[in-house]
Amino acid sequence: MSNQLILLSLNRPKLIYVALLVITLVSGLLMLNIQVDTDPENMLPQSEPARIFHNDVKKEFLLSDMLVVGIKVNQSESIFNQQSLADVKLLTDFILTLQGVKQIDVNSLSVIDNISQKEPGSIRFEWMMPEKPQSTEDVTRIESAVERLPFVIDSLVSGDKKAATIYVPVLDKNQSYQIANQIRDYIAQLSKSNTYYITGLPVAEDTFGVEMFVQMGISAPLAALVIYLLMLYFFRSPTLVAAPMIIAMSTVIIIMGLMIGAGFTVHIMSSMIPIFLMPIAVVDSVHIMSEFADNFRPGTERRGVIKQVVAHLFKPMLFTSVTSAVGFYSLILTPIPPVQIFGFFVGSGILLAFLLTILFIPAYVISINENRLYKMQQKLHEIQSLSQRTGQDDSENTLLQKVGRFSQLHKKLIIFGASLMVLFSVVGIQQIIINDNPVRWFKADHEIRVADSVLNQHFAGTYDAHLVFQLKNQSELISAWQKESTILVNNIGLSASQTSRLNQKITESTSTQDIVAASILLDDLLFDAESFSQEAADAMTALSEQTIASLNVFLQPEVLHYIERLQQHIVEMDKIGKSNSVVDLVKTVNRDLVSGQQKDYRIPDSANGVSQTLLQFQSSHRPQDLWHFVTPDYTKALVWIQMTSGDNQDMSLVIQQIEQYIQQHPLPQNISFQWAGKAYLNLVWQEKMVAGMMESLLSAFVIVFIMMAVLFRSVLWGLLAMLPLTITILLMYGIIGWSGKYYDMPIAVLSALTLGLSVDFAIHFIERFRATLKQQQDWQKTIVKMYQEPANAISRNALVIALGFTPLLLAPLVPYITVGAFLAAIMLISALVTIVVLPACMLMLKRFLQN
Template sequence: MKLAIDMLLHVSTHKGRWVYFFLAVITAFAAFQMRLIQIDTDPENMLAESHRARTFHNEVKQTFSMHDAIVVGLVVPEKGAKSDEAISGIYTPDALAAIHQVTDHVLAIEGVISQDVMSFSTVDNIKQGSDGSLEFSWLMASPPETASASAELQKSIERLPLLYDTLAASSGNAAAIYIPIADKNESYRIAQDIRAYLTNVDTAGQWHITGLPVAEDQFGVEMFVQMAIAAPAAGAMIFILLFLFFRNWSLITAPMIVAMATVIITMGALIGMGFTVHIMSSMIAIFLMPIAVVDSVHILSEFSDRCKPGENAGKVITHVVEHLFKPMLFTSLTSSAGFFSLMLTPIPPVQIFGAYIGFGILLAFLITLTFIPAYISRMSPAALSKLQVALHQNEEADNNEGSTTLLKRTVTKLRYIALNHRALIIAVFGAITLVSAWGITQININDNPVRWFKQDHEIRVADRALNAEFAGTYNAYLVITDTNKSIDAIKVLNEANLPSSLDEWVEQTQVSINQSDDANKMSELAMRIDDALFSNLDDDELTALDNLLQVVDAANGNANTFQQPAVLAHIEKLQAYLDTQPLIGKSQSLVDVVKVVNRELRSGNEVDYALPANNRGVAQTLMQYQSSHRPQDLWHFVTPDYRQTLIWLQLTSGDNQDMTNVISLVEDYFANNPLPEGLSYDWAGKAYLNVVWQENMVTGMLESLLSAFVIVFVMMVLLFRSLVFGVLAMLPLTITITFIYGLIGIVGKDYDMPIAVLSALTLGLSVDFAIHFLARAREIYKETGSVPDTLDAMFDEPASAITRNALVIALGFTPLLLAPLVPYITVGVFLASIMAVSALVTLLVLPAAMVFLKRWVFKGA
């Protein structure tokens, strides 16, 4: 190992141009790959493509022709018409004309599923005609021009539960347009098109655009901008801080080159290998920037301490790197292990994030080991002489009374506290750890893509406004399936014992049945029998086919599960229960369609707003509904074979915690009110998928953290060849993780995706400081043989290097606090907290613990 290090350092210090060349070529090639970047912010991709919840969700979308939707809403804050008190709120002619105008524009936008757009002007009014027949007419074929026409429109909407509180708010102050789109990745473009058009729509009130597809796609756009701003801003801040510490532009350029090269090569490798840039991987640059400069700061700190005027810089930097190689190697290995452990989670974007951060850490170690020596050894004699004199003068100035730097004064105070109040330190940090452990039990696991934006962001404003007015803009689908074996049409046909004279007809019918969809085979058989009954048949043939038709009709009646009133009654009771729950704004199902049509078929009065008494009555209502302008809407609620149905739940909150509670409500209901035998239920919808990946993330992160903790502990024992030193090295890590996550629970911050991932960063950086502190303490003790002298010396260069690193990382990412995206702000705040806590624990708790355990730590003391 030593021979390999010596050869590497020899090449770096004597063949620096080759180091520059290879680093430049690799970095340029990686940068060239970034032209292929693809942004992905779809939370659905937090689950593997083969995950059961994801595959079922996509099956449901395809089966019921459900699409991701953008919600456009117009909110009129105050009731009251300008000139006519008979109408108010959203039902003024001006507001209705604006809705009609915007709808016409939406229907013409490329990528919009126009036939499924829901707006006042695209849906049917279902009512009884003047002659008692059922009448389907456009709800708003053209905007009403009079107050009486507007009032009539309002009455019609209030009679249609499928529209009331979905398209028109019950307050009368808001109207919505639901815009299904073919590709959710186009939602930002479509939303921008609508925003631009709305600026030219003259009407009272405020327009809002929301929906999970818009939030996710807009986050991708803003994330891309943030990537281009946050990383350079953080780099600039780190550069300024390094200059304040080392006071030499040439010297501090080296770690910045290391950091930028590490970020560019890592991101270029990720993009070049075909991976999309998810919200997780977008943070790779933010995470790698501080980690990449850590080793450089340690090297520069010791170099500035050892380099004196007249000394050969190449020899000094070689000695420094040899001296720091082992602790730098193990800090890199332990930090990368913390992130590689994320590959154990069942979430693909987190796996990719962990893999590339781990790779980036090892890459930064290699670049630091080669580039920093090459850079310093190749500095011009004049620049090197100037650097050595400046460093020497700074050291002398720092030693003059009254001239110490803020860093020196800080380290001196920490030295005094650590060496004179050991018992108090142990007691205080012990109490903090206990309180933090309790705080961890108070953590709320929750996430919501809309809350990735700040409170005043237009997405958040729209989300609050529309969910306050309507039943909810978040969707969950409860799917009920008949799992009983379907009737075999071919078998029914073959068992009919038809006369031999019908053999040719039977063969042709078998071909027709086999060519039809599985859901329509029995219907195909019934149609073939109907056609045959009108042809020239003898009495025996007619009797046989008539008997077969009765068998088929009876079978179809039993097979069409969700045409049976008893089964629909179960769904009706479930909906009545759900509609009483505050978390659920509204539910819609096939039951609502049947009851509305049944009412208008009979009397048009509310007394007939009920389920028909028999299968034929249900079938008649559905047949009538299919003569409307939007017959396809029926298949959003039921499959053509009537063996699977969907209940659409509208939720006013997209928080995972609320969706989890809704799932529990349904489970409790079915536990007390079981579905009929053979029926089962499952969930789909974005709100449900978010719950699934959140649960997977929490479980996966916990498993990865525990496994990484064990791996790092074993590595510490092997590094120091001591169980005691291994335990000491884990102290800062353990206390920091406990404190950070305890604080999250105490202050009520939701445990979301960025918070979960920070555990890996906490593990890597916290143990970094401990390794350097303990490794240097062991070396100094071998030289001095004195515990007091060892600890005193530890608060010179080693403590200064640790403090510099903590400040560089903590303060270097303050630009993130100005980001418009909450995950970036979260990372900035907790990065600073992690660095401050882990540095304090290392510089205060470790010395105190080492003195209390000096019999085992310092053998022979």
């Protein structure tokens, strides 16, 4: 097969050029359909139960994704001054005009009700700030009113009165960036007496998508430039170096085009595909060009040289490409769709780059003008001769030869040092902290990070989690009502058609509203009936009322008291600023309904009393706010938890502490609870990703080891080939643990790249060593030769890949910086282990390897 591919390349170079050009152009056109997606919710499959429940909760409780606009006073002692409140009013009015904003749920001082007592037994609902305050008296009135509303303090106004917020619900979170920019433009027209901040997970995610798209257009070309300059330094021929650059660019365009053409969106993971493939795609080309440059001499027939070189390198290049691809294909085992897509297309890109290298490089080399090849060779020889004449010790080859001698002379010391390094790494791995937060994807000085920090200092928190309570036996209660009701209806004495109509209504009932509708229908039928059994009708009415009371569980005082106690426990926990529920509305309305005094800020003693407070609230300007905390049938209730941190570690601790409280203080009978909210979803996908990454890493590790054993037809050689991979993975994750760097999404993905690339160097080293040993029949001479062209090619590849990722260090997005830094380190460490530790181990095991 290898000979057929090489002959195709050498005999039909124009066909190779045309085919590559056409495929690349078509793929480039497919990229025009690009769609960017940075929603962490999509880290979970649509069938994920936690995601389904979260979206059901949003629908049932009429919840929306929120932008948070903060207004912090600059000089005045309090946000309660005429100018700042006027700015809040003006900005709120502007936000209400924006398309994409759910106006009815915008929340700020100017669009909430001031709840007060009109007279005993009667409530007054008035707009808190219907217009800009005209005097200090207006300001004082607003401040006093705010102090009486617990659900406003630390939500819309900070407890220290230094800041206010506007909550901006969006109809589509993908419009968050656009809406935020419109708000920023308007803010520029307001007074300079306040500082403004915009944050919230939707705008953070959408902003990341915009900046990610920009970063794609910057990092990939920069990586290409760095790689080009490096290879130009190594090979001194712009013409020759153009070949691997063509392969790299074509690989990236084809793979991205296929991915986008297949309908996949560009997520944070897949946005890194170009920067991953760019350096990896030139690896095989560097090996070929390195050996070609060493073997080609003026007067030799280049066709024969390139054919011999490619044939010689085909097997190790094939296995390194396959093992690298396996490392990325292993990501398909994770339960995270964007990671699966990333793994599949990077793995496919590696195999494509190998195929293009085999087909394109020979065709390109035989098409180059011979004079250019001679000039390249002349430059390389001049540099080598100059180094030898001047006795320079810092040349590439001389340095590598010194490394080789060191590895031979101090093999025991090297192995002892490597063992200490492994021990150091194992201890560090045990200290790894798994954590992530989309807001941390930005640098600390990014405006979103700054806004997040400032607002979480002054307010209860910009991150939310939802604790959802629901009646467990709703269907059983309704079924029992249906069964008993059918018996009673048949005994009421209505006509056959009336009885059939009422029974059909009862049979179709599935909710409290349906039972109420059936009761209304019964009253209508009784009004038209000529005669009926009053006793049976009364029994039917009593049964319905009793069932409705049982279903309306979140009108029952004892249940609300439980939620009240739970909320009191919640606010005492670290990282939680506040919680809100229907209990807060009930107590606020009850206070002003009874006496207006704080002693009546409590839950009424009866379900009828609770119901009365909620009926009163529904006459306010914002009756829909009630349904954010309970469903209209009162079978479900939601506690909105505001957190000052969106870190998964903190969310996990909150869950643990609340569930421990519930275990120690059992819920009222027939009530269950479940979690929802963005902070919770982030925790779910992070945990699934970590478990999935571990599974994929172990699976791929075993597969790669089997491949190594098969390739070298020896378990011992296979184990040696895994040495650089094993040490590199352990050391990198050990450093992460010791440094305190969180194990987040980018770090997790690095395991696949480490597995895929670290073993490449070992394959080339061992394969070339065994081939050279077969020729030389002498270990000492073989080792010396290994530190010439083979080690030279490995070091070049390590530098090309490592430095190829350095443009990511200049990115404004933390995941890109993390990937750039750690990948550069991975390449350098794995190359060093390959040319220092691996030979030392081989020499120690010499007598076993000779058998």
